[in-house]
Amino acid sequence: MQKYCGIGLMSGTSLDGLDMVCCNFYVGNEETTYHIEAFREIPYGKEWREKLSGAFYLDATQLNQLDKEYGIFLGKKVKQFCQEHHLTPDFVASHGHTVFHRPEEKISLQIGSGSEIANESGFTTVNNFRMADVLKGGQGAPLVPIGDQMLFGEYDFCLNIGGISNVSFNRHGKRIAYDIAPANMVLNHLASKAGYDYDQDGKIAASGQVNQSLCNTLDSLPFFKQPFPKSLGREWVEGYYLPIVESAPLSLSDQLATCTYQIGRQITHELNDFPTGKILITGGGAYNQTLINTIRQHSHHHIVIPDSVTVSMKEALVFAYLGLRRLRGEVNCLASVTGATSDTCSGDVYQPRPKYLSNNI
Structure with a gap:
């Protein structure tokens, strides 16, 4: 060893x-x-x-x-x-x-x-x-799945809720991963309008009302209907998602409530298509109780929130692992995840x- x-x-x-x-x-x-x-x-x-x-x-x-x-x-x-x-x-x-x-x-x-x-x-x-x-024609994202597979293989799904929410899992012997929806990039932006860095524990969202009309409009964005592999960036969030949210004549708390709910429902909509298993949730969104409650309420999977170090540091940990594999000359980016013509x-x-x-x- x-x-x-x-x-x-x-x-x-x-x-x-x-x-x-x-x-x-x-x-x-x-x-x-x-x-x-x-x-x-x-x-x-x-x-x-x-x-x-x-x-x-x-x-x-x-x-x-x-x-x-x-x-x-x-x-x-x-x-x-x-x-x-x-x-x-x-x-x-x-x-x-x-x-x-x-x-x-x-x-x-x-x-x-x-x-x-x-x-x-x-x-x-x-x-x-x-x-x-x-x-090589890939999405260049997500990159974390090979770390999920090698370091956290006991879980059926690894869901990271950071600026963007993404998931990885094994399917037919291959690792699959893709971005599901924007997450903290949107929620933090909205919270900043009230002078906060983020919506702590999802409290602002919890104080608002979900607007189903806005939720339906967001759900209709073409990205959510695209098959994987697919990935998101700030350009898409600022060009498509946020303009819809910010043009809605709603209070800030209602905007946050609706976006938090919409993100949670998109996550469960994606994962409920698969047999029941264990989902490891990490990233800052794991601390958003309103978001996690939405996921728990609508998911048939077993939700696992690990210790706070793993929640916060998993992506940094996996990038250290990707660096190690690069220096050892081993594959660290999977074509089955990104859609590239070959592993790299x-x-x-x-x-x-x-x-x-x-x-x-």
């Missing part, structure tokens, strides 16, 4: 903050196990939330500069994290922050320069996990600048 130590970084589309986890992986002939050594949730301040949310509108020069700045930010956070916990990881794996995701145009961009992360942290860094798949071993690898070189070289 071989042991590796990796750090995974995840910045989701909901702009909550940066998830950072250090894991030891134990790779044997039959299975891989893991142990979380340390973790940290780093909320974004107002400045970084504004920078990242506005990245979509920058010109090429500005976007390139933000890519570098964000990479430096990530690298410094990794270095600080390692110093505080006395960690010496073999590598860092960073998802980055998604700016564009239009796989039909062969475009998917996550910022957070891997070179800058490596230079600032001092550790080998893997990033840009999506493009190899996109260039995805990710760009950066080594830190040698210490004897000047920063000007």
Whole structure:
């Protein structure tokens, strides 16, 4: 059995903050196990939330500069994290922050320069996990399913409710995964209008009334009727979903109630087509009691909410695992999930600048 130590970084589309986890992986002939050594949730301040949310509108020069700045930010956070916990990881794996995701145009961009992360942290860094798949005709998403299969195989379904809700499961001997609906990207946006970063426990939604007319209009969006594989990005949410919600003459609490209900019903609508099993739910949405109650009420599956570390850190953990597989030369992106022409071993690898070189070289 071989042991590796990796750090995974995840910045989701909901702009909550940066998830950072250090894991030891134990790779044997039959299975891989893991142990979380340390973790940290780093909320974004107002400045970084504004920078990242506005990245979509920058010109090429500005976007390139933000890519570098964000990479430096990530690298410094990794270095600080390692110093505080006395960690010496073999590598860092960073998802980055998604700016564009239009796989039909062969475009998917996550910022957070891997070179800058490596230079600032001092550790080998893997990033840009999506493009190899996109260039082979895939959606480039979701990426987590191979980790679901290898690390959380005891569950029939792995449902992550982050900025976007997505699911993975085995079907006819292959791993299947796809995005189901927007989630915290929408709910956090609406909550921000009342001065909150998010709707804590779904309390605002619980105080409102579901508007069935709005719910039906959202349900009629073509994406929800598309077969998998399929994926969502901020462009779709801001271009199609939010304009419908925000044009509805409803109170904020009713808008949140309706969106929370619609998201929950879309999730159960998808999963109720399959035989009863265990669903592992992770991501920030697992803390939204109104959303979870909707899922429980309408699902025939057994719902499992794990410990808070797994809820919050599962995606960062899996990205560390994807980085490990990239460095071992193993498949880390499944064509059965993304629709690509073949599986890929995805990710760009950066080594830190040698210490004897000047920063000007």
